[in-house]
Amino acid sequence: xxxxxxxxxxxxxxxxxxxxxxxxxxxxxxxxxxxxxxxxxxxxxxxxxxxxxxxxxxxxxxxxxxxxxxxxxxxxxxxxxxxxxxxxxxxxxxxxxxxxxxxxxxxxxxxxxxxxxxxxxxxxxxxxxxxxxxxxxxxxxxxxxxxxxxxxxxxxxxxxxxxxxxxxxxxxxxxxxxxxxxxxxxxxxxxxxxxxx
Numbered sequence: 001x002x003x004x005x006x007x008x009x010x011x012x013x014x015x016x017x018x019x020x021x022x023x024x025x026x027x028x029x030x031x032x033x034x035x036x037x038x039x040x041x042x043x044x045x046x047x048x049x050x051x052x053x054x055x056x057x058x059x060x061x062x063x064x065x066x067x068x069x070x071x072x073x074x075x076x077x078x079x080x081x082x083x084x085x086x087x088x089x090x091x092x093x094x095x096x097x098x099x100x101x102x103x104x105x106x107x108x109x110x111x112x113x114x115x116x117x118x119x120x121x122x123x124x125x126x127x128x129x130x131x132x133x134x135x136x137x138x139x140x141x142x143x144x145x146x147x148x149x150x151x152x153x154x155x156x157x158x159x160x161x162x163x164x165x166x167x168x169x170x171x172x173x174x175x176x177x178x179x180x181x182x183x184x185x186x187x188x189x190x191x192x193x194x195x196x197x
Contacts, residue, residue: 028055043108054135057142076141084133
Protein backbone atom coordinates (compact mmCIF):
# COMPACT_ATOMS: atom_id res chain seq x y z
CA UNK A 1 0.00 0.00 0.00
CA UNK A 2 1.53 3.38 -0.94
CA UNK A 3 2.09 5.97 1.74
CA UNK A 4 -0.19 8.95 1.98
CA UNK A 5 1.19 12.23 0.69
CA UNK A 6 1.19 13.85 4.14
CA UNK A 7 3.39 11.05 5.52
CA UNK A 8 6.22 11.77 3.08
CA UNK A 9 8.95 14.07 4.39
CA UNK A 10 9.01 16.32 1.34
CA UNK A 11 11.80 17.46 -0.94
CA UNK A 12 13.24 20.09 1.40
CA UNK A 13 13.43 17.75 4.41
CA UNK A 14 15.01 15.02 2.29
CA UNK A 15 17.57 17.45 0.86
CA UNK A 16 18.50 18.74 4.31
CA UNK A 17 18.89 15.21 5.67
CA UNK A 18 21.05 14.22 2.70
CA UNK A 19 23.30 17.28 3.07
CA UNK A 20 23.60 16.65 6.81
CA UNK A 21 24.77 13.10 6.18
CA UNK A 22 27.20 14.11 3.43
CA UNK A 23 28.73 16.86 5.58
CA UNK A 24 28.85 14.57 8.59
CA UNK A 25 30.69 11.82 6.73
CA UNK A 26 33.06 14.31 5.07
CA UNK A 27 33.98 15.99 8.36
CA UNK A 28 34.41 12.70 10.20
CA UNK A 29 36.48 11.15 7.41
CA UNK A 30 38.75 14.20 7.03
CA UNK A 31 39.23 14.40 10.78
CA UNK A 32 40.08 10.73 11.23
CA UNK A 33 42.27 10.41 8.14
CA UNK A 34 44.30 13.55 8.82
CA UNK A 35 44.76 12.66 12.49
CA UNK A 36 45.92 9.21 11.40
CA UNK A 37 48.54 10.83 9.15
CA UNK A 38 50.31 12.27 12.15
CA UNK A 39 50.01 14.71 15.01
CA UNK A 40 52.31 17.45 13.80
CA UNK A 41 51.26 20.50 15.81
CA UNK A 42 48.65 21.64 18.30
CA UNK A 43 46.80 23.77 15.73
CA UNK A 44 46.67 20.85 13.29
CA UNK A 45 45.29 18.52 15.97
CA UNK A 46 42.79 21.14 17.19
CA UNK A 47 41.45 21.71 13.69
CA UNK A 48 41.02 18.03 12.87
CA UNK A 49 39.53 17.11 16.25
CA UNK A 50 36.93 19.85 15.66
CA UNK A 51 36.17 18.33 12.23
CA UNK A 52 35.82 14.87 13.78
CA UNK A 53 33.52 16.04 16.58
CA UNK A 54 31.34 17.98 14.13
CA UNK A 55 31.09 14.98 11.83
CA UNK A 56 30.09 12.64 14.65
CA UNK A 57 27.44 15.08 15.90
CA UNK A 58 26.02 15.55 12.40
CA UNK A 59 25.81 11.79 11.92
CA UNK A 60 24.22 11.21 15.33
CA UNK A 61 20.54 10.33 15.52
CA UNK A 62 19.67 13.01 18.09
CA UNK A 63 18.55 15.70 15.64
CA UNK A 64 17.27 13.49 12.85
CA UNK A 65 14.03 14.79 11.42
CA UNK A 66 13.73 17.87 13.62
CA UNK A 67 14.90 21.37 12.77
CA UNK A 68 17.13 23.29 15.15
CA UNK A 69 15.28 25.65 17.48
CA UNK A 70 15.84 29.31 16.66
CA UNK A 71 17.69 29.97 19.91
CA UNK A 72 20.19 27.16 19.23
CA UNK A 73 20.83 28.31 15.66
CA UNK A 74 21.39 31.92 16.78
CA UNK A 75 23.75 30.79 19.55
CA UNK A 76 25.79 28.71 17.10
CA UNK A 77 25.96 31.57 14.61
CA UNK A 78 27.04 33.99 17.35
CA UNK A 79 29.83 31.64 18.46
CA UNK A 80 31.05 31.18 14.88
CA UNK A 81 31.08 34.92 14.14
CA UNK A 82 32.57 35.93 17.50
CA UNK A 83 35.33 33.34 17.20
CA UNK A 84 36.23 34.24 13.65
CA UNK A 85 36.14 38.00 14.15
CA UNK A 86 37.68 37.91 17.62
CA UNK A 87 40.72 35.93 16.51
CA UNK A 88 41.18 37.72 13.17
CA UNK A 89 41.03 41.35 14.27
CA UNK A 90 44.39 43.00 14.65
CA UNK A 91 45.28 44.45 18.02
CA UNK A 92 44.09 48.03 18.20
CA UNK A 93 46.68 49.13 20.73
CA UNK A 94 49.86 50.37 19.11
CA UNK A 95 52.95 49.33 20.99
CA UNK A 96 56.20 51.19 20.70
CA UNK A 97 59.00 49.50 18.82
CA UNK A 98 56.90 46.44 17.80
CA UNK A 99 57.43 46.88 14.06
CA UNK A 100 60.17 44.25 13.96
CA UNK A 101 58.07 41.46 15.50
CA UNK A 102 55.67 39.18 13.67
CA UNK A 103 52.06 39.83 14.59
CA UNK A 104 49.71 36.91 13.77
CA UNK A 105 45.91 36.87 13.70
CA UNK A 106 43.54 33.96 13.37
CA UNK A 107 42.91 30.68 15.14
CA UNK A 108 43.77 27.88 14.68
CA UNK A 109 45.79 29.02 11.65
CA UNK A 110 47.28 32.42 10.87
CA UNK A 111 45.16 34.14 8.25
CA UNK A 112 46.53 37.65 8.69
CA UNK A 113 50.08 38.47 9.73
CA UNK A 114 52.22 41.56 9.96
CA UNK A 115 55.96 41.49 9.71
CA UNK A 116 58.54 44.18 8.88
CA UNK A 117 57.55 43.88 5.19
CA UNK A 118 53.86 44.73 5.85
CA UNK A 119 50.58 42.84 6.14
CA UNK A 120 50.22 39.36 4.65
CA UNK A 121 46.91 37.61 3.94
CA UNK A 122 46.67 33.83 3.39
CA UNK A 123 43.40 32.80 1.65
CA UNK A 124 43.92 29.05 2.19
CA UNK A 125 44.33 29.40 5.93
CA UNK A 126 41.45 31.86 6.03
CA UNK A 127 39.17 29.18 4.53
CA UNK A 128 40.47 26.68 7.11
CA UNK A 129 39.76 29.14 9.93
CA UNK A 130 36.29 29.79 8.53
CA UNK A 131 35.59 26.03 8.43
CA UNK A 132 36.91 25.65 11.99
CA UNK A 133 34.66 28.39 13.39
CA UNK A 134 31.64 27.17 11.41
CA UNK A 135 32.22 23.71 12.89
CA UNK A 136 32.47 25.27 16.36
CA UNK A 137 29.16 27.04 15.74
CA UNK A 138 27.51 23.80 14.61
CA UNK A 139 28.79 21.97 17.71
CA UNK A 140 27.47 24.71 20.01
CA UNK A 141 24.11 24.84 18.20
CA UNK A 142 23.66 21.06 18.45
CA UNK A 143 24.63 21.03 22.13
CA UNK A 144 22.25 23.90 22.93
CA UNK A 145 19.48 22.10 21.02
CA UNK A 146 20.15 18.96 23.07
CA UNK A 147 20.00 20.88 26.35
CA UNK A 148 16.99 22.94 25.32
CA UNK A 149 15.06 20.86 22.75
CA UNK A 150 12.47 22.27 20.40
CA UNK A 151 8.88 21.37 21.17
CA UNK A 152 7.79 18.34 19.21
CA UNK A 153 5.20 19.07 16.55
CA UNK A 154 1.74 18.04 17.67
CA UNK A 155 -0.03 15.80 15.24
CA UNK A 156 -3.32 14.08 15.67
CA UNK A 157 -3.28 10.34 15.19
CA UNK A 158 -4.68 9.34 11.84
CA UNK A 159 -7.69 7.10 11.76
CA UNK A 160 -8.14 4.75 8.88
CA UNK A 161 -11.36 5.39 7.05
CA UNK A 162 -13.60 2.60 5.93
CA UNK A 163 -14.78 2.55 2.32
CA UNK A 164 -18.36 3.23 3.54
CA UNK A 165 -17.53 6.63 5.03
CA UNK A 166 -17.56 5.68 8.72
CA UNK A 167 -14.37 5.66 10.76
CA UNK A 168 -12.91 2.23 11.22
CA UNK A 169 -13.51 0.73 14.62
CA UNK A 170 -15.73 -1.85 16.24
CA UNK A 171 -18.28 -3.29 13.82
CA UNK A 172 -21.13 -2.81 16.28
CA UNK A 173 -20.71 0.23 18.50
CA UNK A 174 -21.96 -0.44 22.03
CA UNK A 175 -24.84 1.54 23.45
CA UNK A 176 -25.30 3.77 20.45
CA UNK A 177 -28.48 2.35 18.96
CA UNK A 178 -31.91 4.00 18.91
CA UNK A 179 -32.97 2.32 22.09
CA UNK A 180 -29.73 2.73 24.04
CA UNK A 181 -30.17 3.62 27.68
CA UNK A 182 -27.33 4.77 29.91
CA UNK A 183 -28.61 2.77 32.91
CA UNK A 184 -28.34 -0.70 31.34
CA UNK A 185 -25.99 -2.54 29.05
CA UNK A 186 -27.02 -3.57 25.58
CA UNK A 187 -28.15 -7.12 24.89
CA UNK A 188 -28.66 -8.95 21.60
CA UNK A 189 -32.48 -8.66 21.73
CA UNK A 190 -32.61 -4.91 22.41
CA UNK A 191 -33.60 -3.97 18.87
CA UNK A 192 -36.02 -5.39 16.38
CA UNK A 193 -34.03 -6.95 13.58
CA UNK A 194 -36.79 -6.37 11.10
CA UNK A 195 -38.61 -9.48 9.99
CA UNK A 196 -36.53 -12.20 11.55
CA UNK A 197 -38.25 -14.56 14.02
